[in-house]
Amino acid sequence: MRLIPINSLQPGMKLGKKIYNEDGIVLLSENAELTDVIIRRLRSHGLNFVYVADPLTEDVVPLDMIEEDTRRRALKEIRANFRKMTEPTVKGLVYPYLGKMFSGLIEDIMDDLSAREDAMIMMMNIHSMDHYLYRHSLNVCIYTILLGQIHGYSKSDLTLLGLGAMLHDIGKTKLPIELLTKAGKLTDEEYEQVKQHAEIGFKMLKNEPGIPLVSAHCAYQHHERLNGSGYPRGIKGEEISEFARWIAITDSYDAMTTHRVYRSAMLPHQALEVLYTGCGNLYEKSKLELFRDRVAIYPLGMTVRLSTGETGVVAKIHGIFPQRPVVRILTDSEGIDLKAPYDLDLSKQLSIVITEVDGMI
Template sequence: MRLIPVSSLQPGMKLGKKIYNEDGIILLSENAELSEAIIRRLRAHGLDYVYVADARTEDVVIQDLIEDETRRKALQEIRTSFRKLTEPTMKGLIYPYMGKTFTGLVESIMDDLSSREDAMIMMMNINSMDHYLYRHSLNVCVYTLLLGQIYGYSKEELTLLGLGAMLHDIGKTKLPLDLLNKPSRLTDEEFEQIKRHPVIGFQMLKDEPGIPLKSAHCAYQHHERINGTGYPRGLKGENISEFARWIAITDAYDAMTTHRVYRPAMLPDQALEVLYTGCGEWYEKSKLELFRDHVAIYPLGMTVKLSTGEQGVVVKIHKEIPHRPVIRVITDPYGAELKSPYDLDLLSQLSIVITKVDRMENKTEKTV
């Protein structure tokens, strides 16, 4: 299968990977034939990239980081719980179900990740048509738990980390939807209102039964930056929770690689480049390096252009050096399709580099 921008889809193409709605329910299955109406719907729902079937790359299999059932259940629980939190409540009312519910979800995700040998951080937003906040909460949890496992945290520590990651943006449930979904750049006043969500989230979680204080501090501190330029308190360095320092990276990465109402999704190579502009200033260098070493910056199925002028598709990623993947060359330097595509391993062909990837245009906005 191949990964292509929705803008490049043509009627008659067949879907290579399932597409889900906000409940994790399958909307379109593999091999579904795409029509003009379906393509318009995909675009309208904010999908920038999809996998399509391609005989030249039919051996390329993309394994999700978590199982379909885990994903479905997590999205449903997040959606149900977060929607309840948007409802007006009596002062002092607590939500005793949250700790048990989300701890169970985190444990299921941990079980799935433990079975993914040599897993890399892949984009989780390609094949879902759902509410940003719900999807973002799940993605940040998955990415952060994977990093935590690689880092060597104990199961107990991972549970605390996963809870903090899944609930890091819970404060946004108390902000106006029209503000969260504004399709244009936020004014300074609106951005200040958005910046209240870490404090709101901490206040919601700090006394919640079943939510440890260490997890609640992830909601409080995930927008703090190690040079003291973050918010809400301008904390520096190790005064910021270690868990929050991980989530700062995964939160920003997922926000950039997700379609937003004001811009298309970035691809991983772009997002990583942006993250590195804050290395040692916003983000801890050692944590960002571990993240970099486990991100598939050129995802499986992506179409790329080589310095030779040829085009090809990423068919294998080397875990040790992910930026030098195996490319299945499908066109010659002049753009003519090859009758017999062949594989080129950039790890052994060091003089050849990737010069361009098939991407949507995007622009940088304030990340919230």
């Protein structure tokens, strides 16, 4: 199948992967035929890319980072519990079930990731029309746990890290929804109000039964930066929790690669370039390097143009060299369709590079 920008969809194309609505219900199934009405609806919900069926790439089948059922259950639980948090706070009210419930989800996520050989950080915002905060919380949790597994944390530490990642933005449930969904640029006063979510989240979690303090500090510190330029306290370097330094990277990456009401999503390679401008200054170099080596910056099924002038579709990603995928060449340098498409392994053709990707070509 092929990954196609929304603006390139045509009536008559057939969907390659399911699309869910915000309640986790399948909105469109595989092989559903796209119409003008459906395409407009997908666009209105902020989806930038969708997978479509294609006979030339029918063997290109991208796997999700976690099982479909795990993702659906996780979003359902995040949605239900975060919505409870938006209700007016009653003095002394606690949520003693949070730690137990989310720990169970995190264990399922760990199991799913462990079962994926050479698991890569893939685009996670293609198939769901869910609320940004819910998807973002799950995505950051998945990305961070994967990095923690590769780093070699114990299962108990991964649970603490996963809890911190899942709940890092919990403070936003106490902010006005109109502030979080504002289409235009925030005023200085509004931005200062949004920044309060880090401290609000920490205060919500620090005395919560079942939420360890190290996980609560992830909510407090995920916007802190190595050089002290972050917030809310402007702490530096190792003053920042090690777990929060991981989440600083995954939180920023997912935010950049997600469509928002005020800007379009970046593609993975663009977001990685932005992260690297802060390498050693905003983000820890060793953690960023591990992240880089696990990001599928050219997602499976995406159309790319090579330095030879040929175009093709990313057909396979190398776990140890993700920046040099296998590309199925579909057109020659003149843009003429090949009668016999073939696979070109860029890890073995080092003089050939990807120069453009679909959506930017």
